[in-house]
Amino acid sequence: MIEGPRSRRAERHARAQRRRRNTAVGGCALLLAVAGSVYVAYGRGGGSGATAADRLPGGGPATTAQDDAKAGGKQPGKPSPGVKKAARPPEPAGTLTLAFAGDVHFTDRTAPRLGVDPALGPMSAALSAADFSMVNLETAITSRGVAQPKKYHFRTTPAALGALQRSGIDAVTMANNHAVDYGAQGLTDSLAAKHSSPIPVVGIGADESEAYRPFTTTVNGVRLAVVAASQVIDITNQNWRATATHPGIASALDRPKLLKAVRDAKAHADVVVVYLHWGTEGQNCPGPEQKSIAADLSAAGATAVVGTHAHVMLGSGMMGRTYVAYGFGNFLWYGHSPYPNSDETGVTSLTVTHGKVTKAAFTPAVVDGNGVPEPQSGAAATRITDRYAQLRQCTGLADPPRG
Structure with missing residues (x-):
């Protein structure tokens, strides 16, 4: 089968949780606010899962271009992603x-x-x-x-x-x-x-x-x-x-x-x-x-x-x-x-x-x-x-x- 990563929204949510947990431990309200801003700023493509080369038949090793595309939805020489998602509560499990x-x-x-x-x-x-x-x-x-x-x-x-x-x-x-x-x-x-x-x-x-x-x-x-x-x-x-x-x-x-x-x-x-x-x-x-x-x-x-x-x-x-x-x-x-x-x-x-x-x-x-x-x-x-x-x-x- 062609194996894909977790949903990109789920990955963004997980990263946001980690940011909130770390800033809480640090006790820094300013960093918490910045983390929330970064969460809202992330576009659809954010994530650290497998690249297209990892999950598609015949794909070779991950390239910088593929990593960029996965991390921010963009390719070399291309503008930032055209679609950005605001943060929203996760759906119920299942x-x-x-x-x-x-x-x-x-x-x-x-x-x-x-x-x-x-x-x-x-x-x-x-x-x-x-x-x-x-x-x-x-x-x-x-x-x-x-x-x-x-x-x-x-x-x-x-x-x-x-x-x-x-x-x-x-x-x-x-x-x-x-x-x-x-x-x-x-x-x-x-x-x-x-x-x-x-x-x-x-x-x-x-x-x-x-x-x-x-x-x-x-x-x-x-x-x-x-x-x-x-x-x-x-x-x-x-x-x-x-x-x-x-x-x-x-x-x-x-x-x-x-x-x-x-x-x-x-x-x-x-x-x-x-x-x-x-x-x-x-x-x-x-x-x-x-x-x-x-x-x-x-x-x-x-x-x-x-x-x-x-x-x-x-x-x-x-x-x-x-x-x-x-x-x-x-x-x-x-x-x-x-x-x-x-x-x-x-x-x-x-x-x-x-x-x-x-x-x-x-x-x-x-x-x-x-x-x-x-x-x-x-x-x-x-x-x-x-x-x-x-x-x-x-x-x-x-x-x-x-x-």
């Missing part, structure tokens, strides 16, 4: 908060976002507020390779992974239909970027063992495992599916293999998240293949099954004890999709207590003319939230808990 958003890439109108912190704009606050947040990185990470015989091609540089980290993202999936847009050479570069990434990358690997391997971490005493795969039937799933001897993406079309990965993850984790690339473009009701695999994943022990691909939002709710979100829609997006309401998006936040989803919340946004998700308020927020809730009607899912 409670974990998760945040998810949809498709992200840095192409065309969103390419300049690599030079902006936070790259995901003001919606970064909703993502950073959770213990663990995740998006789908819908792109190859390469400047080389041969464009594959398909209509759309997306690529970016390894800087995208640092930009997402500074936007409050804790992990990304690359199990999607654009991860290998530039063939074997592009895939080689993407895997190299994964192995030196400041955040975990799941759903892609040098072989099937790596591609299906979960990212695992412990947050607030809760063991979390995240698995990713693509159910989209396309050239990527046909030609670039990871096997025992070939690199590629994790495929949900090999259902037994995905279900085994989830059952294995559940054997050692309290909470299992499955992030899928699934659905039909432009269709905001799930198809039978989505409903079928969601049911199988729920039976295998998934706490949450979420995903993207359709370029529009789909409904969400409860399938027994499993939270299912059939489609988050576009998030940081290069252009306009030719589907109604394709610019509506948002961040879905879950609270999981002792392995059970106890609260689901939605923060609405609209993708603006620069491809950036902008938070909504007032009547606009109500309109998007109400329409999103209505999408549940064709899913067969029950209303999620509101906390």
Whole structure:
């Protein structure tokens, strides 16, 4: 498994406790005040856990750049992190908060976002507020390779992974239909970027063992495992599916293999998240293949099954004890999709207590003319939230808990 450190918020809390204990022993009120100020000043990335190289397959020894990224969310030559968290009381033991958003890439109108912190704009606050947040990185990470015989091609540089980290993202999936847009050479570069990434990358690997391997971490005493795969039937799933001897993406079309990965993850984790690339473009009701695999994943022990691909939002709710979100829609997006309401998006936040989803919340946004998700308020927020809730009607899912 890909082994992660404790949650960054937990590490900050632990450091704050040590500072308060030491200053109390010293009896110095001034130092206590300074320690509190330092605690508030720390950003999302603070911590002294393992670097990306320590926890990702193929990673080498920790570098100064990786240590800097872990300690302060920044890289050489980059500004300070774009997202900072104020101190807040820790959640009860056994409670974990998760945040998810949809498709992200840095192409065309969103390419300049690599030079902006936070790259995901003001919606970064909703993502950073959770213990663990995740998006789908819908792109190859390469400047080389041969464009594959398909209509759309997306690529970016390894800087995208640092930009997402500074936007409050804790992990990304690359199990999607654009991860290998530039063939074997592009895939080689993407895997190299994964192995030196400041955040975990799941759903892609040098072989099937790596591609299906979960990212695992412990947050607030809760063991979390995240698995990713693509159910989209396309050239990527046909030609670039990871096997025992070939690199590629994790495929949900090999259902037994995905279900085994989830059952294995559940054997050692309290909470299992499955992030899928699934659905039909432009269709905001799930198809039978989505409903079928969601049911199988729920039976295998998934706490949450979420995903993207359709370029529009789909409904969400409860399938027994499993939270299912059939489609988050576009998030940081290069252009306009030719589907109604394709610019509506948002961040879905879950609270999981002792392995059970106890609260689901939605923060609405609209993708603006620069491809950036902008938070909504007032009547606009109500309109998007109400329409999103209505999408549940064709899913067969029950209303999620509101906390």
